[in-house]
Amino acid sequence: MTAVAYAFRSYEFWLAYYRRVWRGSIVSSFVNPVFYLAALGIGLGTLVNKSAAPPGGVTYSHFVAPGLLAAAAMQIGSAESTWPVMGSFKWTRSYYAMASTPLGAASILAGHQLFVATRVLISATVYLAVIAAFGGIHSWLAVFAPVAGLLTGLAFSAPIAAFAATAESDTAFSTIFRFLVVPMFLFSGTFFPISRLPVALEWVAYATPLWHGVDLCRGLVLGTAHGLAALGHVAYLLAWIVGGLAVGRVTYARRLQR
Amino acid sequence: MDVSEQTPLIHARGLVKRFGDLVAVDGIDFDVHKGEAFGFLGPNGAGKSSTMRMIGCVSPPSDGTLSILGLDPQRDGAAIRAHLGVVPQLDTLDFELTVRENVIIYGRYFGLSRKELRRRADELLEFVQLDERADSRVEPLSGGMKRRLTIARSLVNEPNLLLLDEPTTGLDPQARHLVWDRLFRLKQRGATLVLTTHYMDEAEQLCDRLVVMDKGRIVAEGSPRELIVRYSTREVVELRFRDEPSFDLSTHVNGLARRIEALPDRTLLYTDDGDATADRIHELGLHPQSVLVRRSTLEDVFLHLTGRTLVEE
Numbered sequence: 001m002t003a004v005a006y007a008f009r010s011y012e013f014w015l016a017y018y019r020r021v022w023r024g025s026i027v028s029s030f031v032n033p034v035f036y037l038a039a040l041g042i043g044l045g046t047l048v049n050k051s052a053a054p055p056g057g058v059t060y061s062h063f064v065a066p067g068l069l070a071a072a073a074m075q076i077g078s079a080e081s082t083w084p085v086m087g088s089f090k091w092t093r094s095y096y097a098m099a100s101t102p103l104g105a106a107s108i109l110a111g112h113q114l115f116v117a118t119r120v121l122i123s124a125t126v127y128l129a130v131i132a133a134f135g136g137i138h139s140w141l142a143v144f145a146p147v148a149g150l151l152t153g154l155a156f157s158a159p160i161a162a163f164a165a166t167a168e169s170d171t172a173f174s175t176i177f178r179f180l181v182v183p184m185f186l187f188s189g190t191f192f193p194i195s196r197l198p199v200a201l202e203w204v205a206y207a208t209p210l211w212h213g214v215d216l217c218r219g220l221v222l223g224t225a226h227g228l229a230a231l232g233h234v235a236y237l238l239a240w241i242v243g244g245l246a247v248g249r250v251t252y253a254r255r256l257q258r
Numbered sequence: 259m260d261v262s263e264q265t266p267l268i269h270a271r272g273l274v275k276r277f278g279d280l281v282a283v284d285g286i287d288f289d290v291h292k293g294e295a296f297g298f299l300g301p302n303g304a305g306k307s308s309t310m311r312m313i314g315c316v317s318p319p320s321d322g323t324l325s326i327l328g329l330d331p332q333r334d335g336a337a338i339r340a341h342l343g344v345v346p347q348l349d350t351l352d353f354e355l356t357v358r359e360n361v362i363i364y365g366r367y368f369g370l371s372r373k374e375l376r377r378r379a380d381e382l383l384e385f386v387q388l389d390e391r392a393d394s395r396v397e398p399l400s401g402g403m404k405r406r407l408t409i410a411r412s413l414v415n416e417p418n419l420l421l422l423d424e425p426t427t428g429l430d431p432q433a434r435h436l437v438w439d440r441l442f443r444l445k446q447r448g449a450t451l452v453l454t455t456h457y458m459d460e461a462e463q464l465c466d467r468l469v470v471m472d473k474g475r476i477v478a479e480g481s482p483r484e485l486i487v488r489y490s491t492r493e494v495v496e497l498r499f500r501d502e503p504s505f506d507l508s509t510h511v512n513g514l515a516r517r518i519e520a521l522p523d524r525t526l527l528y529t530d531d532g533d534a535t536a537d538r539i540h541e542l543g544l545h546p547q548s549v550l551v552r553r554s555t556l557e558d559v560f561l562h563l564t565g566r567t568l569v570e571e
Contacts, residue, residue, distance in 0.1 A: 097350035101367035
């Protein structure tokens with residue numbers, strides 16, 4: 001129980017820090033979905049809807065919207081666990097301030113991830129509200145979509161934080177975005193069903209945490225989710241989260257002891 | 259925390275810290291008692307900071323015995339840290355937050371209530387003379403103010419033991435004196451201080467007792483005065499020559515001084531009567547560019563013990 005209490009003490013630091021910057025981040029978590037849905041749904045969507053049967057039997061904007069919610073969760077989760085994590089070791093050294101108090105490596109990591117979870121949850125909730133405004137909600141199950149977004153974001157942020165704790169420079173972070181985050185954004189089912197991919201790549205897409213997040217969100221918002229498949233998605237995302245936290249606990253402890 | 263009067267607050271025997279093949283701390287013994295100001299004096303790389311990080315229970319010892327406040331850092335790290343105040347070598351302040359928020363958030367790490375922390379923050383910021391800057395952000399503060407804020411923050415949990423790793427490194431002389439003044443007041447109130455420094459004047463000002471460290475080992479221990487009496491003479495004559503002196507001074511050591519140290523930029527003559535030695539220099543027909551007679555300091559102790567100066571020029 002003390003470990004949980006300690007994690008919340010470190011979480012308070014991140015909230016105090018967030019109080020100074022939250023306005024900007026709320027605006028971008030509102031503006032981004034509006035822009036994306038306007039461009040892809042109304043712009044690109046009118047072309048897609050004319051040319052072929054829209055995927056999933058809904059208009060393109062309704063198809064793409066829940067995928068974008070999951071993809072945004074991935075991007076926030078990834079960004080919040082790269083530079084801020086390395087910076088807390090190297091630049092602000094705020095992790096070391098915490099480590100000189102009763103807080104240990106595990107609670108320092110957990111407190112930061114709680115904050116990332118808060119950021120992702122806020123963004124996913126705003127996204128859902130924008131989708132609702134565009135009339136894209138087909139099922140009451142949509143209320144769980146922010147939770148699906150949360151799991152998606154943490155499935156990226158936990159392992160990336162574990163890695164960032166070993167980083168000496170930020171060059172690896174550009175690589176993460178260029179070769180993992182951006183390709184997943186484009187090819188993991190956000191914009192088109194992965195069945196359109198060549199078979200080999202389709203299997204790669206199945207392995208990405210983002211596809212599980214996208215498919216889960218889409219199933220909840222469109223009301224097409226199947227119980228077992230949804231549970232499978234949740235379990236897969238949880239595995240990445242738990243694995244990331246377990247490794248992160250070790251990499252954080254090592255870095256703090258050096 | 260209940261520690262009986264006889265138990266040292268810190269007890270270390272054969273303490274070792276290794277980083278791979280590098281031995282940062284090579285088997286040191288020391289005790290720190292309640293109410294004492296104890297110093298680790300030595301040049302950069304002597305192992306002072308590694309020792310402090312072991313005492314701070316953030317870096318586990320590689321070998322040896324270490325007990326802090328009567329507890330084992332390996333097993334009771336969190337419980338010990340709850341009663342330590344730490345001023346690290348590099349500031350860990352949160353620049354985006356205000357001066358007061360820095361104290362309060364840090365106090366929250368110890369689980370103190372916000373109400374209590376508001377009270378303590380006001381008190382501590384007044385103590386370090388930052389009460390007028392309480393609502394300003396940290397970033398624009400001067401180096402000395404940041405250092406004093408770090409000290410205020412380290413006191414928020416009313417620690418039994420205050421650890422200061424190079425508390426005034428990088429500060430200008432005026433800022434250093436302000437920090438020393440606050441630390442001196444803490445000492446007068448009975449706080450137990452452990453500090454590292456490579457400034458001999460800092461060690462002389464603040465430490466009741468100190469150990470001189472070099473290459474991971476303790477080479478001497480005592481009060482500043484004891485160390486000077488034991489390892490140096492009362493006075494020192496510093497000579498600077500424009501050119502190389504025409505003959506070797508050391509051949510005259512018996513007539514001039516008890517000991518001579520030739521440094522690249524100056525020659526030090528260790529003597530009990532500096533003025534008499536300075537007079538003899540002129541009688542010998544030597545014409546140094548400058549002659550300075552001064553009292554021995556810990557710098558001279560360090561030079562004698564290691565053959566090197568504390569602050570590399």
